[in-house]
Amino acid sequence: METNRELFEAYNKDVYRTCYYMVHDAADAEDLTQDVFITVFRTNRENVEHMKAWIMKITVNHCLNHLKRKRTLQQKVSDNLYLFKKSPETPVDRLIEQRETTMEWAKYLSQLPVKLRMVITLRYMHDFSLAEVSDLLSIPLGTTKSRLHKGLKVLRRILLEAGVQIDQKEGESYEKVREYAGASVE
């Protein structure tokens, strides 16, 4: 069996990245990561068959609890987001730069409802199969499928609204974003 240190080295980035994309806040993600590993080390893992899946399950639960705690406040803010929104005055060039950054992606994801975000993160960040995701979240396979599908749909809309061209090739997508952004400003 791996030592605690080996486990920590092997999975700290996976755990952190998941938390980061789930909660969209670096400091919270750091605290959560630490809590996850403390839980992992305190639990008897002798009978754990699939270590990564098990750790991700703990991670998922920590994130969900955290979000649940935060939701009351956040909900109020996000439900009334229009009150806080300013008219867009960020220079176009900076917008384009930001668009491709991880921060932005964490932001796009954070606009997804938690349930959908969780499924998307597990499926595409960690490449868990649909069955494994169902298992991790203790939901039926059909629910996972529909959440994944819905998540992709909503995310596509979020990205389109943000002006991100959905394409496979990076360079190309950058160009298109530039074109798109340019056009919309003119």
Next chain:
Amino acid sequence: MKKLENMLEHRLNKDQNVPYPNFDSMWERIEQDTTASVHTRMSSGSQNRGRNWSKIAAVASVSVLLAAAPVYAAVHYNWDTMLRERGGIQAALAQNLGQQLDQSVTKDGVTLKLHTAIVDENRTVILFTLDVGQRQDSETWRVTGMTLKGTGGGNSSGEYNYLNWDEKNQIYNGYFESEWTPENDKVNVQLVANDIQAFSVQSLDLPLDIHSTETQSFPIGQEGMRSIEVKPFTQGQEKMLFSSAIIFDQPEAKEWAYPNIVGYKNGTLINSLPGGTYGTPGEKGEYTAQQYFKAEDVSGGQLTYKLQYMKKEKDVNGPLSFDLQLSKKQMESGTIKTSLNLPLEVGETDYTLENMVVSPTQIRVTVRSKDIDNSFPYKKYALEVAGKTLEGNLWRSPEGEPELTVLRFERPVDLEITKETPITFVAKYKVTHHGSYKITKNNDDKIPLLLTNISQKKQTIIQQLSGYPVKWTYYMQGSDLYVETGSDDAHFGGINQTHIGLDKERILGKPVTVNFAGDGNNKAIDVYKDFKGTEASIYMFYYTTDDPEKETRVQIRP
């Protein structure tokens, strides 16, 4: 959607922009926290704290270090019956390639004794016996949670054990098999077994009315099971399907109860047909099963039904553990690894035979698929080796490599294989997927089928799919809409799942049947709970067609 999926995979795994914290200082904080805690695990092997190993000795353990010595151990025991599916292990034993273990642990009058280990490039097999003292004829014993520890983690996949009652010697012969093999010359590991348990078969009357298509409920109140719901379906002319769901008060009993419905016709036992599925968790965690019966078996005559299940009679609590030193050194000389890179079908690049490992006990062929979502398209596979045909088993993909399929071929006892032996790979019975395999593919090419006048009355539409007539039957029962699909032509493989409407409004049909590709059963049932309305545009995700005659041959050597 595919583009978005690719983009997500790429973005979410891109490291450089993630604001990673200082993990070293995080580790220090975690260390402080966990060492301060009283609840620290004792046996986690956390070497930083140096206070861990003392408690492990508390488990029943014998610590004997054994040198790897070739000994033919099958002198007193008849391993051959037990190993009839494991010719390669028999072959290794016959060549004295086993490593003698001879360790035993006795608890509550039950003795578990390890005899021989067979370790090669492909797997580790440990032969053991289980002496349970006076065994009742009604008892079936099993060993739970048998696993190898100290193998570097993550390797406990593909582990299982098998027991076979040896009437003559009044003892169980068993073997344990694991995917794991030692990386180095000699490796110290632990073989651990959780519990040793005895079970008996019990049954309970089930006053089932199979002519009613209503869901029928019966209390159970045995072995942790509260109640059962059964719904009979007619499947074509020749089959009946019983779809059942059991609610457990004691969920752990799902591990051993194996509940299933059996029939008695004029007192004679009628078993369900092969191809049923058991233990799929339902929406509320219930234990669901689909059992098929021959229609003529369950008609005419005096028919009664029973729920058969296993009752736990004895429980020897472990863990029982053995310290072992294993080595694959003696087997290495007989192991040949060959890289292949041959296409599965002439002129196709979708699947490639990537490599072959011939060990003294087994041959493994690894196939690479271009698309990770496509499973190996053939249902039967064999190797023709020097005029002999070895049937293969499909094994799951190695961890993290879903694009690989590993096919295993057990080596028969009397077959010598050298570097010159001719080997041909043969695959038969092709299954082809049609339509959106992934749920996330776009819907543009989806053509709906219109269900009209939906009512209690069963109505049928015939649709042509790949030239096969496919029958859609739909009807309301209570507030639920049932949609049955299937074809009388066996070349049609079946529809995996249906949905009504597209995009946001889409409702997924909940499969009543568990649909496997290439299982020879093309009949499927989906239910739409609380369906409102009299019309529906219905779609499917994909269907398969079967071509049992299709064969491909790949000459591996010479």
